[in-house]
Amino acid sequence: TQLEPEEGVYDFSYLDMMIEKIGKAGGKVLLATPTGSKPLWMSRKYPEIRMVYHDGYREKSGRRHNHCCNSPIYREKTYQINTRLAERYANNDTVIGWHISNEYGNCRSVCYCDTCQAKFREYLKAKYKTLDNLNQSWCTAFWSHTITDWDLIEAPSEVGENSVHGLTLDWKQFCSDSYVDYMKFEIDAIRKFSDKPVTANLMRGFRRIDYWEMA
Secondary structure (H helix, E strand, C coil), rough: CCCCCCCCCCHHHHHHHHHHHHHHHHEEEECCCCCCCCCCHHHHHHHHHCCCCCCCCCCCCCCCCCCCCCCHHHHHHHHHHHHHHHHEEEEEEEEEEEEEECCCCCCCCCCCCCHHHHHHHHHHHHHCCCHHHHHHHHHCCCHCCCCCCCCCCCCCCCCCCCCCCCHHHHHHHHHHHHHHHHHHHHHHHHHHHCCCCCCCCCCCCCCCCCCHCCC
16 A cells, blocks of 8 residues: 555655665665555455455455456556566666565465456366366266356355366366466566566465476
8 A cells, every 4th residue: 555555646755765775774675566465445446356255255355365366457456566666676776686476375375256267267178178078087977067068167165066176176276377377477567677586485385376386
């Protein structure tokens, strides 16, 4: 909120002051993007950027890392703030690199919104090509789970399908790939103005995202 107190209004005075002080003291800065914690005004104005639970309940405003990383609107807002930061500090000698977001996937790393469901179906179409291939791979004939239309596929959940293991594995891979893609999206925004090193902090033992792929 401090960097963008209202939509399209940016205030970098605090960062300017801190970076100048650190530079005068002989220090260096690894500057983080603020995308792990969205402003309350954004959360309220664009409810579709907030995660949806497996039971259809949408997150309320607040907390952090509860945005949908596949949301077109959140990606647009991410691009806007990241490019402005990169443009402003790309040539600042005190800023030696970039820290992207913070602990990707922390708190919640799975979103069941309509956007994610639709993207998951596209992911499956690209992977299996045909429903016959998908059904054979998932062994869906067991318990009469055969998929006859792509639109019938929903993410596994406690209130829906949770016994087709192929579905569960593909969903977990899709969720991980979504975060890897979102990280690349953040980096691309920075790279528009800056070629300084980029990193992110990963969490020891965290299994909901393929950290090897992300790294």
